Amino acid sequence: MKTAVFLYNPGSGKGKIARNVGCISTIFQAYGYEITPQPIDFTANPFDGNETISLMVVAGGDGTVNYVVNAMKRKGLDIPIGVIPAGTANDFARAIGMSCETLEAARQIASGAVDRVDVGRVNGLYFVNIFSFGVFTTTSQHTPDKRKHRIGKLAYIIEGIKEFRSMHAVPLEIVADGERFDLRSLMVLIFNGETAGGFRLARRSSIRDGLFDCLLLEKKNFFRSTLAMCRYLAGGSPKIVRHLQVRTIDIRSSVNEPTDVDGQKGAEFPLHIECLAGGLRVMCARDREKVVKN
Numbered sequence: 058m059k060t061a062v063f064l065y066n067p068g069s070g071k072g073k074i075a076r077n078v079g080c081i082s083t084i085f086q087a088y089g090y091e092i093t094p095q096p097i098d099f100t101a102n103p104f105d106g107n108e109t110i111s112l113m114v115v116a117g118g119d120g121t122v123n124y125v126v127n128a129m130k131r132k133g134l135d136i137p138i139g140v141i142p143a144g145t146a147n148d149f150a151r152a153i154g155m156s157c158e159t160l161e162a163a164r165q166i167a168s169g170a171v172d173r174v175d176v177g178r179v180n181g182l183y184f185v186n187i188f189s190f191g192v193f194t195t196t197s198q199h200t201p202d203k204r205k206h207r208i209g210k211l212a213y214i215i216e217g218i219k220e221f222r223s224m225h226a227v228p229l230e231i232v233a234d235g236e237r238f239d240l241r242s243l244m245v246l247i248f249n250g251e252t253a254g255g256f257r258l259a260r261r262s263s264i265r266d267g268l269f270d271c272l273l274l275e276k277k278n279f280f281r282s283t284l285a286m287c288r289y290l291a292g293g294s295p296k297i298v299r300h301l302q303v304r305t306i307d308i309r310s311s312v313n314e315p316t317d318v319d320g321q322k323g324a325e326f327p328l329h330i331e332c333l334a335g336g337l338r339v340m341c342a343r344d345r346e347k348v349v350k351n
Contacts, residue, residue, distance in 0.1 A: 061085060061092045061139075062107050064125060065116040069143035073159060074116045081141070081163045085114070088167035097121065102128045104136070112137050112340060114166060116159075118144015119186050123319035126176065126337065127183050139166035139340040145254075149185045149319070152250040152264045153339050165342040173335035174264045177249040179316075180324035185337065187253050188323060188330060190316040191227060191244035191274070226276035230309040233271070233301050240299070243282055244274040247306065247330060258289075261302070267334030271301040305331045 063082065067075045074081075078094045085092040090112070097103065097117070103125060107113070113136050115125050122140055129136060141162045142150035153174060156162045177184040226241040248259040248270040262270035274286060275297040285295035294300075308328040316323030 059090045059111040060109075061090045061112040061114055062103065062110055063092050063094045063114045063116070064097045064103055064121075065094065065141075066097050066118075066121050066143065069117045069121070074141070074143050077159055080160060081114075081116075084160065084163045085167045090167065097124075099124060102132065104129055104132050104134055108132065108134060110136060112139055112166075114139040114141065114163075116141040116143045118142070118147060119149050119319040120144070120321050122149050122185055123183070123321055126185055130183050135338060137171045137338040137340050139169070141166070146252070148187070148250050148252045148255065151252060151255075152186065153341050155342075166340045168343060169340045170343050171338050172341045174337050174339055175249055175267060176333050176336040177247070177269065177318075177330065178333055178336075179318065179328055179330045182318055182324050184249060184318040184323075186248070186250035186319050188247040188249075188316065188318050189245060189253075190314045190323070191242060227310055227312050227314045232307040234303045234305060240273060241276040242273050243276050244272070245308070246272040248272075249332065265335075267332060268302045268304060269306065269330070269332050271299075271303060271306065273299040273301070275299065303332075305329070 063078070063085070065074045065078065082092050082094055092114070095103070103113070113125060113129070115122055115138060121144065122138070125138065140150045140153065140155055141159060142155055142157055143159070147157070150162070153172070156165055177188055179188050226243055229240045229242055231238055231240060246253060246258060248262045250264050251257060251259060251262045258272060259270035274282065276282060277285070277297055282297065285297045288295045289298045308326070308330070310326050313326050316325070316328070318324070
């Protein structure tokens with residue numbers, strides 16, 4: 058019999074996941090899984106004692122998925138991950154095609170097939186969706202959890218407006234796939250996934266192409282920088298928003314700017330960031346065009 062552990066954050070989805078543990082377990086049992094529900098403990102490795110399971114099901118947001126993936130990688134395991142979206146933006150779940158409806162997402166996983174997707178790594182820390190620093194990171198880290206739970210993506214917009222008033226440039230020395238250049242940047246976004254906070258900022262990004270999509274906002278005066286970002290969000294291509302597609306990128310700075318991986322505290326400078334093509338196995342709906350064998 059196939060075995061699975063169902064990890065869930067009791068506080069995610071305003072308690073909806075906790076209320077549906079029984080229904081979710083029944084769905085997996087109907088598809089031949091022996092499943093063990095388990096509230097997530099962020100002080101422990103959920104793979105301790107679960108090294109031979111067939112599937113790890115995670116209900117939570119991008120931060121919860123990030124925690125589970127890093128815990129698995131620390132143990133050198135390659136177990137498929139199934140994601141039931143239960144966070145604020147659920148960018149990674151969106152990228153792999155998961156339904157936003159809890160029970161439908163459970164059915165997609167239970168009846169699904171294993172696919173390989175890319176995963177990022179920065180100084181030994183893995184990320185599934187995005188690595189960032191600058192004004193985007195301070196916005197993410199300063200947005201109160203209570204506000205995110207209450208008004209969703211709008212919470213990031215409100216905090217972002219505040220952060221733009223106090224934005225500062227970070228001097229950077231960059232080597233991107235062998236190309237060297239210097240930049241004074243307000244924001245660096247390195248996408249493995251496709252969206253950030255539910256907003257599609259990386260227009261050509263794919264979680265299956267073996268490449269990062271990088272956005273770097275160059276520092277000009279407040280008006281020009283703000284206008285450039287607004288133009289980019291509206292579909293334009295302002296020169297001070299630099300776009301790169303790379304496999305590896307090294308970044309040095311005289312400033313140890315805070316960084317962020319999937320909404321969690323990130324690595325310290327200097328940074329070595331690499332895209333590991335097909336480095337993560339996920340359980341996706343069977344109607345995806347690209348499905349690989351175990």
